Amino acid sequence: xxxxxxxxxxxxxxxxxxxxxxxxxxxxxxxxxxxxxxxxxxxxxxxxxxxxxxxxxxxxxxxxxxxxxxxxxxxxxxxxxxxxxxxxxxxxxxxxxxxxxxxxxxxxxxxxxx
Amino acid sequence: xxxxxxxxxxxxxxxxxxxxxxxxxxxxxxxxxxxxxxxxxxxxxxxxxxxxxxxxxxxxxxxxxxxxxxxxxxxxxxxxxxxxxxxxxxxxxxxxxxxxxxxxxxxxxxxxxxxxxxxxxxxxxxxxxxxxxxxxxxxxxxxxxxxxxxxxxxxxxxxxxxxxxxxxxxxxxxxxxxxxxxxxxxxxxxxxxxxxxxxxxxxxxxxxxxxxxxxxxxxxxx
Numbered sequence: 001x002x003x004x005x006x007x008x009x010x011x012x013x014x015x016x017x018x019x020x021x022x023x024x025x026x027x028x029x030x031x032x033x034x035x036x037x038x039x040x041x042x043x044x045x046x047x048x049x050x051x052x053x054x055x056x057x058x059x060x061x062x063x064x065x066x067x068x069x070x071x072x073x074x075x076x077x078x079x080x081x082x083x084x085x086x087x088x089x090x091x092x093x094x095x096x097x098x099x100x101x102x103x104x105x106x107x108x109x110x111x112x113x114x
Numbered sequence: 115x116x117x118x119x120x121x122x123x124x125x126x127x128x129x130x131x132x133x134x135x136x137x138x139x140x141x142x143x144x145x146x147x148x149x150x151x152x153x154x155x156x157x158x159x160x161x162x163x164x165x166x167x168x169x170x171x172x173x174x175x176x177x178x179x180x181x182x183x184x185x186x187x188x189x190x191x192x193x194x195x196x197x198x199x200x201x202x203x204x205x206x207x208x209x210x211x212x213x214x215x216x217x218x219x220x221x222x223x224x225x226x227x228x229x230x231x232x233x234x235x236x237x238x239x240x241x242x243x244x245x246x247x248x249x250x251x252x253x254x255x256x257x258x259x260x261x262x263x264x265x266x267x268x269x270x271x272x273x274x275x276x277x278x279x280x281x282x283x284x285x286x287x288x289x290x291x292x293x294x295x296x297x298x299x300x301x302x303x304x305x306x307x308x309x310x311x312x313x314x315x316x317x318x319x320x321x322x323x324x325x326x327x328x329x330x331x332x333x334x335x336x
Contacts, residue, residue, distance in 0.1 A: 026161040
């Protein structure tokens with residue numbers, strides 16, 4: 001399809017989003033990522049039945065932690081799409097890019113750089 | 115197991131606000147099983163605290179360790195060489211952990227990261243419920259394995275009371291009336307007479323009312 005999406009998005013592949021844990025999302029923020037999103041399969045379509053549902057719960061938990069720390073919870077997000085939806089993948093990437101651009105750099109990165 | 119809940123992060127941040135170098139000590143016992151203070155939760159707390167402190171312009175140096183248990187001196191001794199290298203230590207064990215640590219290392223400061231709640235079990239993944247009150251004289255054999263001390267809101271020995279309706283306790287529709295369950299089980303098993311039989315009064319001297327308790331097993335004491 002040769003679709004383009006913002007080049008500053010780093011993709012980390014996992015066998016199933018059920019593998020993504022709270023600590024992985026937190027570490028990304030701690031290490032200065034401006035935002036993190038999890039792109040899982042459509043709900044009800046998980047090969048392992050509940051991997052994407054678990055991932056959503058963990059993403060929501062990280063949102064809560066960020067809120068407690070006074071950091072915008074919108075910096076982490078969960079999306080669901082099927083493996084056949086290339087255009088949607090690119091659309092989500094652009095959507096998240098725009099959202100983070102609107103929020104500005106992460107306060108963690110700003111302080112680390114200072 | 116002993117069940118605990120994570121403390122609010124603001125409370126922990128306030129405890130350690132003046133400290134620059136801290137050790138977070140997890141426990142591989144009960145708090146690992148109830149997903150609140152094991153190695154995984156140590157990592158999450160460390161990362162959360164680091165994010166908060168970097169954001170506040172006051173970064174903190176955190177070391178992570180998890181002990182086999184924090185309720186036995188031999189495991190507490192495993193940190194003897196490093197414990198004084200820190201400004202303070204956060205224990206993620208139940209309330210026993212920070213106390214055993216502070217008894218072993220009187221010069222160091224220890225802070226709890228969890229609110230210890232009750233003795234219970236996981237009724238489903240992520241949900242724990244109280245089952246034992248640790249009253250020191252177990253009587254659940256009278257009630258077919260159900261404890262009215264821990265599970266009746268009034269700890270009644272002769273329920274149900276007038277607040278029982280539709281199998282639920284009057285305090286909340288989410289709380290089962292244990293006396294309803296006890297009576298139903300007795301009826302189903304045709305042993306309702308058990309409940310009218312005289313039994314010795316409960317010995318409350320073994321409960322918390324007698325002050326802090328000790329358990330001495332002569333055959334084990336060296």
